Amino acid sequence: MPSPQTVAAGPELHSPKEPVEPQTPAQDARRASREDEPSAHGEGLRPGLGTLRRAFSRASQRASGCAPQEDPGLLRRSSRFLFRTLRRALDDALAADQTQTTAVPGEAHGREVPSRAMDSVSRQPSTGAGPLDLEDKPVADLITERKLLAAFEQLRHLETELMAEKASRTFEQDPTGFARRAMDLCLHYDRLAAEICAIVRDTLGPAGVEAAALAELARVVRAEEEAHPEAPADGDFLRTPRHWRQHWEDAVRRSAQERVQQAGSREAPGAAEGASSLAHLLAQLGGLVRDDLRKVQREVHPAYAAADFPAWEAYLRAFHGAVAERLQELAHDARGCEQLYVLLDWAANVYSSPDFLGSQDLALLSEPLPPLLAPDVWARLESDYTSFLETKIASCFDGILQLEQSRWAAAEAPDMLQGHYHTPLSIDVHTLVAEHVKAASAISAELEATTLRICAQALGLFLPRFQTAFLESGAVTEPNLCANINACEELRTHLLVRFPGSLEELEKPLVAAACAFQKQLLRGLQGRVQPLFKALCTKAWLTQDVLRPLMDKVVAFARQLEHVAPPRAQETLQEVHRYVVREYLAQALRPRERFRGVERVSGSQKMGLDAQAIGNTFQGLGSEATWLDQAIPCVADILGETYKDDIQRHLETLIASYPDIRRDHVLAILALRRLGRHRNQRLLRHAQDLLRAAAKAGGSGAAGGHVLFQEIEVPTSMDVLITCI
DSSP states (O other): OOOOOOOOSSSSSOOOOOOOOOOOOOHHHHHHHHHHHHHHHHHHHHHHHHHHHHHHHHHHHHHHHHHHTTHHHHHHHHHHHHHHHHHHHHHHHHHHHHHHHHOOOOHHHHHHHHHHHHHHHOOOSSSOOOOSSSSOOOHHHHHHTOOOHHHHHHHHHHHHHHHHHHTTTTSSHHHHHHHHHHHEEEHHHHHHHHHHHHHHHHHHHSSSOOOOHHHHHHHHHHHHHHOOOOTTTTTGGGGGGGHHHHHHHHHHHHHHHHHHHHHTTOTTTTTSSHHHHHHHHHHHHHHHHHHHHIIIIIIIIIHHHHOOOOHHHHHHHHHHHHHHHHHHHHHOOOOHHHHHHHHIIIIIIISSSTTTTOOOOOGGSSSSOOOOSSSHHHHHHHHHHHHHHHHHHHHHHHHHHHHHHHHHHHHHOEEETTTTOOOOOHHHHHHHHHHHHHHHTTTTTHHHHHHHHHHHHHHHHHHHHHHHHHHHHSOHHHHHHHHHHHEEEEEEEEHHHSSSTTTTGGHHHHHHHHHHHHHHHHHHHHHHHHGGGGGGGSSSHHHHOOOOHHHHHHHHHHHHHSSSSSHHHHHHHHHHHHHHHHHHHHHSOSSSSSOTHHHHHHHHHHHHHHHHHHHHHHHHHTTOOOOTTTTHHHHHHHHSSSSSSHHHHHHHHHHHTTTTOOOHHHHHHHHOOOOOOHHHHHHHHHHHHHHHHHHHHHHHSSSOOOGGGGGGOOOHHHHHHHHHH
16 A cells, blocks of 8 residues: 655644643644733734734644645635634624623723633633544544545534534634634645645556545545535635635646656756657657556546546546647747657647547547647647748758769669659659658648648749759760650659649649750751751652661661650650651752752652651651641642642642641742743632631641641742742
8 A cells, every 4th residue: 555645743633532732823822922912902802813813824834844745825725714704703703802891991901801812722622522533533643644534524523513612602702712723624624635635646656546545535525515515605714615626636737747747857958959859758758648547547537436526537638738738848949840740740640649548438528628739839830840841842852953963974874664764853753742741641631732832832943953954964865865754744644643633833844844855855866867858859869768867867766765655755756757747848848959851750759759658657656647648748749740730639638738838838839840820820829718718717727736837948949939920
């Protein structure tokens, strides 16, 4: 059994059979009254009240000095209330006594009253006191031994007798006698309340308190509430409720605060500066609170429940409030993104999780617990966290760029992942965004949305920097360009799919970066094949296969596109297809040499063969740009048509298939034939009518967004001028 809490002995109540101890509050009061006796003549009846006040003060000081664990506020409140009530009682009694002694001379009266007052202070209760002890044991000893119910029953018995004597006017001749006994009762009531607080403090200590003592505590509190249900109408302090349940709840709160403050108390100064140390401290705090509440659930609550006492809810609310105070202290000193997140995560996910208290059912609470952190504190923590998060994410993107630059400097070839060129860029960015968003979503939906916005802004700023840094580096190769295109496409598809409705603003910068790498890829091809187009539409071209070297380079380039993500690979291949057809037509419309007669017919046939070779090659590579297949054959048919009236039909087919063709292009094509002035003018007028009709129908002049002739520049030559005339 745990050792009983020692409470210092104050003024004790004794049985009439027991001899009076030499050191009592009454004897202290008697000595004090003797010291005040010379001034009694001048003060009339006031020396009795002063004597009583000093006696009560010495007794209170002795009790509080010997029992530091008692609640001093409790004693102060009781003493102040006692003095106010005693003053009224003494004034009434002494006024009545003074009227009875008006016939006595003033000098005799001045000597007699102090003597009678001091006699009453030293006199013990003589009649009607009843048994004051249990088996001749003082009440103070019962309190010290934590026999609370027995002590309260004796005090209640004394209170009843004292009130009966007061009602029978026993103390009309001795008002200070009532005050002494009332003072003793109040002091012992206060000591009993202090012992209740001490039991609460010891309940969660190492030794603990037995269940029987806790049950007795609950019965004492309920007995006091039944004995003093409400304040009496006459203001009698002895029958005023003493609010021991409130004192018990306050003691529970103080006990919880003391226990919570023990977490991390053994850490060295400055040990909780890092996020890991703070996490360790919170883990200690969580373990301590969890263990204490489990002890309350298994041992303390059943003991109180026997007396229908809501111990579980009181302890749970007390620990909740204590943890909230400790967490606000830690939040005030938290620095950096990591520490702030540790606090937010612990409050939102650890403490608030259903399994924090094990199998305890929180539905037993009469009212739900308030938020662990006040809304303004929570908002401040989230705001501070997001501020640090912006800086941290920007720093992370700087680190990703540095890693890519080091890889470029080392001339590392991109990896191959599932048949596609792969760079760590997409994985790094995706991991960065996903981890921070996941961490934020564990805190709150608002913080998740804010984190997504921060990541989108940071990535939007990072992409142009990455694009510029790569294109200015010495690592601009086809594999690296393909890998970067794949990275942009992966981010665009995966991020937008994983976080729908949140990252739409990244669509434009990701597409812009992919297009920039795609254009650089096409420039490399154009730089290699552009000189080969100059050999087309020459007299040597009529007898040689000058198209094959050009198409070999195109095929080799297309092999690289097999390692690009399908949407971008097809788009790039179609762009190469359009580029080849466009440059072929540009070379045909501005030939270095003019063909006449048989050479013109041979040139028409050669263009038809080249068109077939180009179409077959790109079809074999997988190009879906079949709309390009009619351009070169239409020009070849116009060039080699022997029946001149059919030229108009070929021209109509060309304009219908490619509405972006202009009058200059028609003039350049007609200049290749030299049909004569009247025929040229008639065909030109008909072509202009077709072009105007196509413009009205299509609006933009390009069917389905396809552009071919619009990008072909035709210089004004003498042949074109002659055709126009």
